[in-house]
Each structure stands twice: as structure tokens, then as C-alpha cells.
Amino acid sequence: EVQLVQSGAEVKKPGESLKISCKGSGYSFTNYWIGWVRQMPGKGLEWMGIIYPGDSDSRYSPSFQGQVTISADKSISTAYLQWSSLKASDTAMYYCARGTSSSSQIDYWGQGTLVTVSS
Amino acid sequence: DIQMTQSPSTLSASVGDRVTITCRASQSISYWLAWYQQKPGKAPKLLIYKASSLERGVPSRFSGSGSGTEFTLTISSLQPDDFATYYCQQYNSYWTFGQGTKVEIK
Numbered sequence: 001e002v003q004l005v006q007s008g009a010e011v012k013k014p015g016e017s018l019k020i021s022c023k024g025s026g027y028s029f030t031n032y033w034i035g036w037v038r039q040m041p042g043k044g045l046e047w048m049g050i051i052y053p054g055d056s057d058s059r060y061s062p063s064f065q066g067q068v069t070i071s072a073d074k075s076i077s078t079a080y081l082q083w084s085s086l087k088a089s090d091t092a093m094y095y096c097a098r099g100t101s102s103s104s105q106i107d108y109w110g111q112g113t114l115v116t117v118s119s
Numbered sequence: 120d121i122q123m124t125q126s127p128s129t130l131s132a133s134v135g136d137r138v139t140i141t142c143r144a145s146q147s148i149s150y151w152l153a154w155y156q157q158k159p160g161k162a163p164k165l166l167i168y169k170a171s172s173l174e175r176g177v178p179s180r181f182s183g184s185g186s187g188t189e190f191t192l193t194i195s196s197l198q199p200d201d202f203a204t205y206y207c208q209q210y211n212s213y214w215t216f217g218q219g220t221k222v223e224i225k
């Protein structure tokens with residue numbers, strides 16, 4: 001069974017750093033792309049970026065380029081999304097999602113990681 | 120960047136109604152379009168891909184059509200489980216989502 005299991009909810013202060021994770025199982029992790037999607041409270045879905053764990057090739061939405069870093073460790077089938085300095089506006093649910101290519105439909109989603117940034 | 124525009128933003132309907140949601144792309148995306156259903160507190164779920172292909176396990180009352188820049192999602196007979204928010208997604212060039220359509224009880 002294909003699963004994407006994300007790390008737990010986080011509460012952080014503005015200016016702090018954070019790295020959340022997404023562990024894939026039940027499939028060949030290096031053969032599929034993993035994307036990250038933001039959903040701010042009460043709002044829609046926004047694509048942030050995507051990575052191919054096989055060679056760590058990554059692409060970013062212009063809206064998120066320079067704001068976050070996407071990485072992957074294929075040895076433990078895990079993708080990451082990280083911030084170096086959080087802002088209150090980063091408060092959101094973050095989903096990882098699997099695609100067969102950098103331009104494909106999403107067939108599996110993680111359960112989401114809620115990030116709350118508040119002083 | 121390709122922009123996706125959904126309409127309406129909110130739709131009030133009754134059980135048994137036929138419901139149609141429209142999604143427009145800012146440029147041609149061929150048939151590289153998917154539809155997702157999201158319920159509160161849950162991750163989205165794939166319903167339709169390649170504009171009109173039904174994902175395995177999705178009820179046949181859901182259907183999709185269109186190509187180029189204009190697409191529709193139709194629910195032929197709305198069921199209680201269908202009250203949710205629906206998103207279109209282009210994947211001709213990476214991913215872009217529409218702003219969502221909330222289907223609520225009339």
C-alpha cells in the first residue's frame with residue numbers, strides 16, 4: 001500500500017527555522033516526484049515546489065523560490081520542506097503529494113503537517 | 120505561469136441535483152487537467168485525471184470534459200457524501216490549482 005506519512009504538527013516563533021518531513025512507503029521512492037502544497041487557513045491549494053528523489057532535481061514555484069528549500073534523502077525514502085526564518089504568514093497546513101512526473105496528476109497525498117507560527 | 124480560474128466559488132445544491140463546475144486555464148493545457156475533492160480536515164482526493172479519465176474507485180456520477188483552456192466537472196446526481204470543496208489542477212507545466220468551488224447544501 002502506497003503511503004506518504006508526514007511529521008507532526010509544529011508550533012514555532014517568528015524567525016525560527018523548521019524542517020518538516022514526508023516519508024514514502026509501499027513504492028519505489030526514487031521513481032516518483034514529491035511535491036509540496038500549502039493551504040493557508042480557510043484558503044485554497046498552492047503548489048510550492050517539487051523534487052525527484054532519484055537525483056534530487058528540484059523545481060520551485062516563483063512564489064516560493066528563495067522562501068523555502070525542498071530536499072530528499074533517498075536512503076530513508078524521505079522528502080523535506082524547510083524554512084530558515086519563519087514568518088507568521090507561514091502558518092498553514094502543508095501537504096506532500098506524489099506525482100509520476102514533474103507535470104502529472106497527484107495520485108497520493110500525505111495527511112498534512114500543520115505549522116503554526118506565533119509569537 | 121499558467122493561471123487557473125474556477126467558477127463558481129460557491130454552489131448551493133440539493134441531493135439529486137446535477138452540478139457543473141467550470142475551470143479555465145490562462146493558456147492551452149491540452150487535456151492535462153485533474154479534479155480533486157477535499158473535505159474539511161482531510162487531504163484532497165483525486166477524482167478525474169487527463170480531463171476526463173475517472174480515477175479507480177471514484178463513483179461514475181463524477182465526470183470530466185474539456186480540452187485546451189476550458190474544462191468542466193459534472194456530478195450527475197449529487198449525493199450527501201459529495202458536499203465538499205472541489206479543485207482543478209493543471210499539470211501541463213508543473214502544478215497550478217484553481218481557487219476551489221465549495222458545494223454546500225441548499
